[in-house]
Amino acid sequence: MLIAAVALGVVVLSVLLGSGSIGPGRALDALLHPGRHPDDLDTLEQLRFPRTGVAVAVGAALGASGVLLQALTRNPVADPSVLGISAGASLAVVLAIVVLGVSGSAAFTPFALVGGAVVGVVAWVVAGGARGGTVGLALAGAALAALCAAATQALTVLDAATLDQFRFWLVGTVAGRQWSTLLGAAPVLALGAVVALLVAPALNTLALGDDTARGLGQDVGRVQLATGAAALLLAAGAVAVVGPIAFVGLVAAHVARLTIGADLRWQLAVAALLGVSFLVGGDVLGRIVVPPREIPVGVVSPMIGVPVFLWLVARRRVVA
Amino acid sequence: MSAAGRTRLVLRTTRPALSVALDVRALGVAAGLTLLAVAAAVAGIAWGGADLPLADVVRSLTVGADGGTDLIVRDLQAPRAAMALLVGAGFGLAGGVFQSVLRNPLASPDVVGVAQGASLAGVTGLLIGVSYGISMLLAGAGALAATAVCVEIAPRRETLTLVLVGIGIAALCGAGVSFLLTVGDVSVTTRALIWLVGDLNGTDWPAVRATALAAMVLVPAVALLARRLDVLALGDDVAGGLGAVASRDRVLLLGLAAAVVGACVAACGPIGFAAFLAPQIGRRLAGTSSAASLPACAAAGAAVVAVADLIGRRLGAPGELPVGIVTAALGGLVFVVLLFAEQRRRVRGS
Numbered sequence: 001m002l003i004a005a006v007a008l009g010v011v012v013l014s015v016l017l018g019s020g021s022i023g024p025g026r027a028l029d030a031l032l033h034p035g036r037h038p039d040d041l042d043t044l045e046q047l048r049f050p051r052t053g054v055a056v057a058v059g060a061a062l063g064a065s066g067v068l069l070q071a072l073t074r075n076p077v078a079d080p081s082v083l084g085i086s087a088g089a090s091l092a093v094v095l096a097i098v099v100l101g102v103s104g105s106a107a108f109t110p111f112a113l114v115g116g117a118v119v120g121v122v123a124w125v126v127a128g129g130a131r132g133g134t135v136g137l138a139l140a141g142a143a144l145a146a147l148c149a150a151a152t153q154a155l156t157v158l159d160a161a162t163l164d165q166f167r168f169w170l171v172g173t174v175a176g177r178q179w180s181t182l183l184g185a186a187p188v189l190a191l192g193a194v195v196a197l198l199v200a201p202a203l204n205t206l207a208l209g210d211d212t213a214r215g216l217g218q219d220v221g222r223v224q225l226a227t228g229a230a231a232l233l234l235a236a237g238a239v240a241v242v243g244p245i246a247f248v249g250l251v252a253a254h255v256a257r258l259t260i261g262a263d264l265r266w267q268l269a270v271a272a273l274l275g276v277s278f279l280v281g282g283d284v285l286g287r288i289v290v291p292p293r294e295i296p297v298g299v300v301s302p303m304i305g306v307p308v309f310l311w312l313v314a315r316r317r318v319v320a
Numbered sequence: 321m322s323a324a325g326r327t328r329l330v331l332r333t334t335r336p337a338l339s340v341a342l343d344v345r346a347l348g349v350a351a352g353l354t355l356l357a358v359a360a361a362v363a364g365i366a367w368g369g370a371d372l373p374l375a376d377v378v379r380s381l382t383v384g385a386d387g388g389t390d391l392i393v394r395d396l397q398a399p400r401a402a403m404a405l406l407v408g409a410g411f412g413l414a415g416g417v418f419q420s421v422l423r424n425p426l427a428s429p430d431v432v433g434v435a436q437g438a439s440l441a442g443v444t445g446l447l448i449g450v451s452y453g454i455s456m457l458l459a460g461a462g463a464l465a466a467t468a469v470c471v472e473i474a475p476r477r478e479t480l481t482l483v484l485v486g487i488g489i490a491a492l493c494g495a496g497v498s499f500l501l502t503v504g505d506v507s508v509t510t511r512a513l514i515w516l517v518g519d520l521n522g523t524d525w526p527a528v529r530a531t532a533l534a535a536m537v538l539v540p541a542v543a544l545l546a547r548r549l550d551v552l553a554l555g556d557d558v559a560g561g562l563g564a565v566a567s568r569d570r571v572l573l574l575g576l577a578a579a580v581v582g583a584c585v586a587a588c589g590p591i592g593f594a595a596f597l598a599p600q601i602g603r604r605l606a607g608t609s610s611a612a613s614l615p616a617c618a619a620a621g622a623a624v625v626a627v628a629d630l631i632g633r634r635l636g637a638p639g640e641l642p643v644g645i646v647t648a649a650l651g652g653l654v655f656v657v658l659l660f661a662e663q664r665r666r667v668r669g670s
Contacts, residue, residue: 077484081491122655122659125659125662125663126659126662128662128665135424135480135483135484138483138484138487139424139426139427139431139483139487140426142426142431142432142487142490142491143426143428143430143431143596144655146431146490146592146593147593147648147651147652147655149494150517150592150593150644150645150648151648151652153513153517154517154642154644154645154648156513157513157514157642157645158641158645170498171495171498171499171501171502172498246495247491293503295499296502298495298498299495299496299498299499301495302492302494302495303492303495305491306491306492309484309488310485310488313473313474313475313481313484313485313488314474314481
């Protein structure tokens with residue numbers, strides 16, 4: 001399928017292109033003829049492979065999380081960053097760094113989970129739950145995200161030394177990410193993926209509405225819990241590895257719906273692929289636009305994602 | 321909107337021909353909060369780091385004490401106190417207008433892009449190395465620009481779309497700010513970070529005068545348009561029936577409020593959540609959300625910033641906690657309150 005091909009193509013590009021000195025020609029050469037350029041191959045293996053791998057995993061996780069959250073809240077603007085989950089997760093991690101001195105994504109993950117869960121639930125309740133409507137939820141999430149950002153900024157000011165090393169992480173970036181970073185959060189991401197796969201068939205029934213679903217025999221409460229848990233695990237795992245990256249889930253979920261239709265199982269799969277394309281593509285873009293500098297993917301993704309979001313609003317695709 | 325149970329004072333003059341209905345409780349709350357704000361500001365002069373006896377401070381402010389005290393009080397501390405009051409009132413007023421126009425207590429300038437636009441412009445200025453003053457003016461312009469973009473993009477300038485677009489712009493500017501903070505060298509970044517959480521330090525009289533000038537222009541404008549707030553609150557259709565052009569009024573009111581925010585941010589950085597807190601406090605005390613509560617919102621804002629500054633300086637001694645950190649913490653508390661209020665409403669099943 002076209003989308004899978006695009007995803008694959010972007011991944012390949014990610015390995016070939018970069019802000020460093022190894023241009024696409026050399027990279028291709030090194031890959032195809034391993035014996036000839038061992039140094040180049042080494043660099044590729046240490047920098048670009050892990051970076052691409054991390055981006056693939058995180059992109060898929062965020063894309064799937066977007067679909068799950070939109071199905072759960074029945075709200076077209078739901079996404080880990082819009083609901084404040086990413087902001088809450090990163091605040092929790094920053095708190096952990098400052099107060100407990102933890103480091104490494106394996107240690108970050110539980111804090112990210114708790115932070116993300118708390119903020120997500122609070123946003124849902126403050127918005128009035130299902131009564132809140134599209135805008136109510138987006139607003140609650142944005143307000144909480146702003147609060148978390150303020151708190152994070154405050155901590156950065158108060159403990160500048162510790163947090164200087166995490167300035168980059170706070171932006172959201174795959175630069176310099178190693179396989180070990182991904183492995184740290186892998187259990188959480190894997191668990192989230194498993195739960196998502198298990199709950200996917202039930203999502204179509206859930207989409208009919210709580211009452212209808214119950215009438216058809218579904219245990220709505222349990223499905224909602226599972227969906228929320230899967231979304232949270234995927235989003236928090238992503239944040240623990242690369243920091244908060246916004247709008248990936250939103251864009252992936254919407255494009256998935258536009259291309260593949262209403263079946264949520266397919267939406268989940270396609271959104272994961274689209275998330276990969278979006279994130280890896282964004283990273284590649286950030287690497288080639290202003291060499292030798294890099295623009296972190298956490299900056300590129302809102303720059304693409306927000307205009308798409310605004311376009312959706314302008315086209316009245318976001319039903320208020 | 322109904323007058324049931326609210327005492328009104330009607331003022332009529334013949335020359336000029338004016339007829340004004342004043343809400344007694346709202347004005348009373350405003351007066352009370354103003355007193356609180358001034359008290360907190362004076363306390364800030366005395367206890368905020370200079371450690372002067374309160375009586376000396378009062379004497380210095382009114383009749384003049386000895387040279388040394390006068391210097392500290394009048395030239396160093398008083399500008400800061402005055403600025404805290406001015407800026408607080410500005411944030412409170414703007415917050416009240418935003419929350420009314422956008423019909424949601426969460427839709428404050430901090431959330432729908434105004435503060436973020438200002439932050440982006442200000443940090444850009446600091447990073448490319450222009451003078452501090454010019455960076456601040458840029459920040460003010462940024463606040464206006466963000467609102468202008470928001471208004472332009474939102475289809476039909478409806479409330480809901482304005483909010484959504486504002487959130488998008490806030491996210492975009494936020495990403496921009498994060499990026500700029502990683503690009504600059506550490507000294508500039510630290511300066512920018514301090515400014516981003518609101519910085520009343522180093523204020524002097526010229527800055528206060530400039531802000532007061534902006535206030536003298538903008539506040540009467542808001543007062544004149546305040547009535548349209550109440551009309552807008554009736555809903556677009558009813559407002560149209562009463563002869564108001566809802567989308568245009570919204571743009572006017574939001575634009576003015578954004579200008580106020582811009583002026584305040586230009587003075588001392590975006591003080592997070594002051595614009596969110598103040599109307600919550602002012603309106604709950606005044607018991608009304610109508611335009612009559614705007615003075616209460618402004619007074620509450622002045623009180624919040626003055627008190628927060630005092631707390632920040634006492635808690636952070638010998639340094640100081642930036643005022644924005646204290647207001648953000650208070651903002652978090654208010655959120656928890658909102659949370660419980662919402663929960664209670666759910667349980668009651670309304």
